[in-house]
Amino acid sequence: MMTFTKHPHWSAVKKICERLHENGYVAWLAGGCVRDGLLGIVPQDFDIVTNATVAEIENLFKKTIGVGKAFGVMRVVIPGADIEVATFRKDGIYEDGRHPTSVEEATPQEDAQRRDFTINALFFDPFNNEVKDFVEGKRDLKSRVIRAVGKAEDRFQEDHLRVMRAIRFVSQLDFNLEEKTQKAVTKLARKVPTVSAERIHEELDKVMRGKRPDRAIRLLQETELLKVILPEIKYQAHWPNIFKKLIGSPNQEIMGWVILFEGTPGSEREGIYSRLRFSREQRAVIDSALRGIEKFRVFKDLRLAEKKELSANKNSVLAIEFLDLTQPVSIQIKKFVQANPTLPKPWVGSNHLLELGIKPGKEMGMLLARVYEAQLSEVVSNQGAAIEWIKKKIKKVSDVSKV
Numbered sequence: 001m002m003t004f005t006k007h008p009h010w011s012a013v014k015k016i017c018e019r020l021h022e023n024g025y026v027a028w029l030a031g032g033c034v035r036d037g038l039l040g041i042v043p044q045d046f047d048i049v050t051n052a053t054v055a056e057i058e059n060l061f062k063k064t065i066g067v068g069k070a071f072g073v074m075r076v077v078i079p080g081a082d083i084e085v086a087t088f089r090k091d092g093i094y095e096d097g098r099h100p101t102s103v104e105e106a107t108p109q110e111d112a113q114r115r116d117f118t119i120n121a122l123f124f125d126p127f128n129n130e131v132k133d134f135v136e137g138k139r140d141l142k143s144r145v146i147r148a149v150g151k152a153e154d155r156f157q158e159d160h161l162r163v164m165r166a167i168r169f170v171s172q173l174d175f176n177l178e179e180k181t182q183k184a185v186t187k188l189a190r191k192v193p194t195v196s197a198e199r200i201h202e203e204l205d206k207v208m209r210g211k212r213p214d215r216a217i218r219l220l221q222e223t224e225l226l227k228v229i230l231p232e233i234k235y236q237a238h239w240p241n242i243f244k245k246l247i248g249s250p251n252q253e254i255m256g257w258v259i260l261f262e263g264t265p266g267s268e269r270e271g272i273y274s275r276l277r278f279s280r281e282q283r284a285v286i287d288s289a290l291r292g293i294e295k296f297r298v299f300k301d302l303r304l305a306e307k308k309e310l311s312a313n314k315n316s317v318l319a320i321e322f323l324d325l326t327q328p329v330s331i332q333i334k335k336f337v338q339a340n341p342t343l344p345k346p347w348v349g350s351n352h353l354l355e356l357g358i359k360p361g362k363e364m365g366m367l368l369a370r371v372y373e374a375q376l377s378e379v380v381s382n383q384g385a386a387i388e389w390i391k392k393k394i395k396k397v398s399d400v401s402k403v
Contacts, residue, residue, distance in 0.1 A: 001037040001124060004029075004046075012081035013046045017126055019060055020085075025052040026125075028108070028132065030086075031115070034122040038131070038141055039173070048085045049111065049123065057085055071103045090114050091158070109134045116155055116162045117169065117181075118147050144175045152184035160191040164203040167219050171210030177219060186223040193228065200229055201276040208256030214243035229276075232268040233260055242325050251318055254282070258289045258322055285315055292319030299333050305376035311340040346372045347383035348390060356394060367393065 004010050020027035027050050033043035054072055058064050063077040072087035090106035091114045108123060112134040115121035119141050123132035131138065140147050146169050148155045156162050163185050170177050177185070192200065207216045220226040221235045239259060246255055261269055273283050295302060295310050296319055302310070310316055316337060323329050348371045350364060358364050371390045380386040
């Protein structure tokens with residue numbers, strides 16, 4: 001578990017465990033951090049489990065936050081970190097498909113049995129340097145298998161988000177989905193929409209940035225989850241190959257969405273954005289990349305000004321990356337883009353038009369846009385020529401109005 005020491009909160013975790021241990025309580029690490037430690041990955045965060053009750057945890061530490069006090073979960077705050085500490089527990093009945101109606105204190109073995117997947121139900125005793133495995137999670141880690149704890153259907157009926165998490169872990173860890181677990185995913189896929197849109201979106205983002213999004217995309221189709229959560233999108237048989245090519249790209253997450261949305265009408269994209277609570281920024285980047293893809297496909301037919309505007313768009317890199325995955329962009333286009341990374345400052349501004357007698361308003365805006373297009377199109381070569389060009393336009397309009 002050497003990767004633990006590389007996490008910036010490890011010293012805080014140790015202090016909390018030591019405090020519990022010194023007072024006669026069990027203090028083990030649990031869940032994802034144990035899984036990651038065994039895989040040689042630095043954990044994202046730490047969870048501590050103990051036989052101390054919530055009241056006892058509160059008495060032991062100066063500052064605690066009852067984030068899930070009714071469920072035996074506290075956050076212990078010490079300088080530099082706040083760490084989740086939970087009492088060993090077993091869950092009561094799940095009525096909403098996400099949370100138990102009640103919990104009660106339990107043994108470590110019972111606590112392990114309530115968790116989602118065997119690889120997430122491992123504990124680690126930092127004092128004896130020993131992994132506690134009550135569900136054969138180490139076996140599944142070694143075999144690189146995602147297997148539900150106990151009966152898969154029961155685990156998924158308790159918490160419908162686990163259906164999505166099964167697919168996400170395939171991508172995140174590059175593991176296989178155990179057969180019975182996959183059958184349960186397929187059977188209960190229709191339950192996923194009961195989960196909050198934000199959580200579904202979050203799981204899909206994690207799928208996109210995982211080690212093997214290509215495998216997850218195929219599974220989303222095979223289990224019919226894709227049809228349930230993104231009914232507007234039509235699965236394409238070549239997607240897994242494209243996603244595989246994408247692995248390792250610094251733009252992997254957002255490009256995953258671009259791949260899925262390419263070819264989907266704007267009105268239907270808007271429906272997905274709204275339903276899954278996409279941020280304005282994420283929507284804007286995806287839509288900009290999709291517009292860029294369409295324009296690069298007809299690049300030779302664009303006006304010079306349009307080509308420069310497209311090249312200077314910061315999301316054009318996404319459009320080019322997408323096209324290179326399917327129908328590579330020509331060297332000539334890439335050279336043009338490299339030569340025009342930004343747009344030049346306009347030579348003519350509103351101050352110049354004011355001097356020419358043009359008042360602020362629609363006419364001024366139109367003239368500024370037209371003279372800037374002339375600049376980008378290289379119809380004019382300097383500021384003086386641009387001002388003379390717009391004087392002619394103004395005179396022509398004036399002459400027409402006199403007729």
